[in-house]
Amino acid sequence: MKRFDLDSLIRPNIRALKPYRSARDDFKEGVLLDANENPYDTSWLLEGSEWNRYPDPHTIELRKAIATYRGVSPDQIFTGNGSDEAIDLILRMVCTPCKDSIVITPPTYGMYKVSAGIQDVQLVEAPLNPDFSLNPDLVLEAAEGSKVIFLCSPNNPTGNLLEQASILKVVENFNGLVVVDEAYIDFSKHGTMLGYLESYPNLIVMQTLSKAFGLAGLRLGLAFSSPEIINYLMRIKPPYNINKLTQEYALKALEGVSEVEKRVNDIIRERNQLMLEIGKIRGVSKVHPTDANFFLAIIENAQDIYKKLAQKGVIVRYRGDQLHCDNGLRISVGTPKENSLLVEALKEILE
Ligand SMILES: Cc1ncc(COP(=O)(O)O)c(C=O)c1O
Numbered sequence: 001m002k003r004f005d006l007d008s009l010i011r012p013n014i015r016a017l018k019p020y021r022s023a024r025d026d027f028k029e030g031v032l033l034d035a036n037e038n039p040y041d042t043s044w045l046l047e048g049s050e051w052n053r054y055p056d057p058h059t060i061e062l063r064k065a066i067a068t069y070r071g072v073s074p075d076q077i078f079t080g081n082g083s084d085e086a087i088d089l090i091l092r093m094v095c096t097p098c099k100d101s102i103v104i105t106p107p108t109y110g111m112y113k114v115s116a117g118i119q120d121v122q123l124v125e126a127p128l129n130p131d132f133s134l135n136p137d138l139v140l141e142a143a144e145g146s147k148v149i150f151l152c153s154p155n156n157p158t159g160n161l162l163e164q165a166s167i168l169k170v171v172e173n174f175n176g177l178v179v180v181d182e183a184y185i186d187f188s189k190h191g192t193m194l195g196y197l198e199s200y201p202n203l204i205v206m207q208t209l210s211k212a213f214g215l216a217g218l219r220l221g222l223a224f225s226s227p228e229i230i231n232y233l234m235r236i237k238p239p240y241n242i243n244k245l246t247q248e249y250a251l252k253a254l255e256g257v258s259e260v261e262k263r264v265n266d267i268i269r270e271r272n273q274l275m276l277e278i279g280k281i282r283g284v285s286k287v288h289p290t291d292a293n294f295f296l297a298i299i300e301n302a303q304d305i306y307k308k309l310a311q312k313g314v315i316v317r318y319r320g321d322q323l324h325c326d327n328g329l330r331i332s333v334g335t336p337k338e339n340s341l342l343v344e345a346l347k348e349i350l351e
Pocket residue numbers: 081082083084085109152156181183207208209210216219220221
């Protein structure tokens with residue numbers, strides 16, 4: 001393991017930052033005249049909670065529940081307004097604009113590049129191999145002097161898990177942060193890096209309730225790491241980044257994980273069936289194996305097919321413009337009815 005010194009990695013202004021102290025840091029109960037809230041509840045609009053009050057800035061109950069579910073401790077969890085917020089905060093925590101760089105592994109999720117662009121942070125690309133596996137030596141070479149490496153496993157838009165041994169090689173030989181984005185990990189039977197957090201202080205694992213939990217509209221993303229890194233993220237986040245509705249409903253979802261798991265199994269079953277059917281359609285040259293709730297299909301004239309599908313009301317994602325994804329359409333698994341509509345539409349277009 002390379003020597004890892006978190007404090008020297010954190011931007012000096014962030015290290016010196018005196019975080020905003022919100023009224024709810026100190027007291028949550030009593031005669032609350034400290035936060036310029038409206039004293040009247042809003043039950044005429046929405047029953048069930050004191051919506052006139054600010055939410056818990058530390059998401060204590062929620063982090064406890066997530067900790068129990070994932071087998072980590074609450075101080076190893078950051079809760080973000082989607083994992084997109086975590087991506088942005090990780091970047092801003094360590095990358096000085098116009099000076100620092102990050103590494104991504106195309107083809108990959110688009111927000112790492114967007115967040116780097118916003119922060120004016122240089123982007124270094126270390127492509128995946130043509131079979132979408134990770135090339136750890138290439139990544140390490142590209143990462144010389146960089147602050148963060150973003151890996152995505154299962155990868156978007158290709159669906160495959162990255163090999164754990166390759167990820168670990170990167171983590172062990174890099175003295176910056178390695179972020180492993182596991183947005184789709186619950187569709188995979190194995191492969192999470194959460195078990196390595198204790199061994200590697202430079203590892204951050206991101207997950208989200210947007211996919212397997214079916215709660216994209218609630219906006220809850222998670223970053224798991226050492227308590228020291230989580231503490232920095234908590235210091236730089238907006239004070240009330242997780243609203244009360246999200247906190248309450250995410251807690252309920254965590255109490256009902258058996259429902260979530262049932263749905264995940266349904267989606268996996270449907271996915272396998274859909275991949276078989278699509279693979280048989282004339283003009284489909286490859287359906288890439290996947291560990292996610294989507295897959296990449298290679299179809300002759302994919303851009304044209306994409307447009308024709310849209311004309312029929314079936315929307316998939318054209319990814320043929322991404323590295324190693326020529327003629328690629330990324331297809332999310334829908335309900336059985338939606339999947340049949342897709343297959344029918346594709347057959348009409350291609351056969
Ligand atoms: C790999 C990956 N990471 C993160 C996200 C964003 O997730 P969230 O909804 O939690 O912001 C997505 C969304 O599509 C994704 O594909």
